[in-house]
Amino acid sequence: MKPLFVTFEGGEGSGKSTLIKHISSWLTEHGLPHLVTREPGGTPFGEKVRDTVLDAGCDKISAKTELLLFLAARLEHVEKVIAPHLEQGCVVLCDRFIDSTVAYQGYGRGEDPARVWALSLEVVPLLPHITFYLDVPIEVGFKRVAHRHQGIDRLEREAFSFHERVREGFFHLARSCPSRISVLDATRAKDSVQADAEKILAKKLGLPYAS
Numbered sequence: 001m002k003p004l005f006v007t008f009e010g011g012e013g014s015g016k017s018t019l020i021k022h023i024s025s026w027l028t029e030h031g032l033p034h035l036v037t038r039e040p041g042g043t044p045f046g047e048k049v050r051d052t053v054l055d056a057g058c059d060k061i062s063a064k065t066e067l068l069l070f071l072a073a074r075l076e077h078v079e080k081v082i083a084p085h086l087e088q089g090c091v092v093l094c095d096r097f098i099d100s101t102v103a104y105q106g107y108g109r110g111e112d113p114a115r116v117w118a119l120s121l122e123v124v125p126l127l128p129h130i131t132f133y134l135d136v137p138i139e140v141g142f143k144r145v146a147h148r149h150q151g152i153d154r155l156e157r158e159a160f161s162f163h164e165r166v167r168e169g170f171f172h173l174a175r176s177c178p179s180r181i182s183v184l185d186a187t188r189a190k191d192s193v194q195a196d197a198e199k200i201l202a203k204k205l206g207l208p209y210a211s
């Protein structure tokens with residue numbers, strides 16, 4: 001088995017978790033061992049960082065502190081979970097990774113995106129083989145998650161303009177890395193988005209695909 005590291009990126013409520021769940025079932029149908037994980041998170045330490053960094057009641061922290069927290073969680077995640085699974089030949093499906101860091105802490109928070117990119121790769125020198133960027137207008141994503149009971153987190157609370165900068169950042173990244181990042185119009189019905197992702201993965205994994 002050839003390892004494959006696949007990441008899913010997008011704004012709030014763009015449908016990443018829904019697509020990952022579908023792709024996980026699709027891989028199971030094809031008998032392919034895989035891991036589903038997320039960032040921030042994926043390890044007990046990473047989940048603690050997640051609780052802190054997304055806690056709407058958390059003290060105001062600087063953009064650099066926030067960046068370093070995401071990177072610290074990523075380092076643990078890659079060393080303890082992602083790299084060992086890739087070494088075993090697994091497909092790893094990860095909800096958010098380096099592109100979120102550049103989009104949110106770089107474009108969103110106003111840290112130099114090129115420096116955020118370089119620092120991220122210095123701390124964790126690993127890039128996904130394939131990234132799906134699920135694009136939806138900000139208001140569509142927020143509307144989709146508005147019914148949730150647990151309330152909105154610290155990043156979701158940011159102004160509309162912050163989320164617009166993040167979206168622009170994702171577009172910029174997609175233009176810079178066209179062979180890695182596939183932009184999916186995620187305003188379409190779930191089955192259309194899923195079919196696009198399956199087609200790209202089938203090609204990469206050498207699986208038959210009937211469109």
Ligand code: T5A
Nearest residue numbers: 012013014015016017018039040070100101104144155190
């Ligand atoms: N972050 C993360 C950083 O700032 N820097 C970093 O380095 C990293 C790694 C993570 C936060 O951390 C930040 C970014 C984030 O703000 P999170 O809880 O993971 O927070 O938040 P999200 O990633 O936004 O997760 P969500 O669960 O809110 O959104 P999803 O997973 O994109 O959306 P999903 O699949 O739960 O779908 C939402 C709803 O839409 C429906 C689903 O059924 C669901 O009800 N839906 C669709 N409806 C219509 N059409 C479709 N095509 C649909 N697809 C899904």
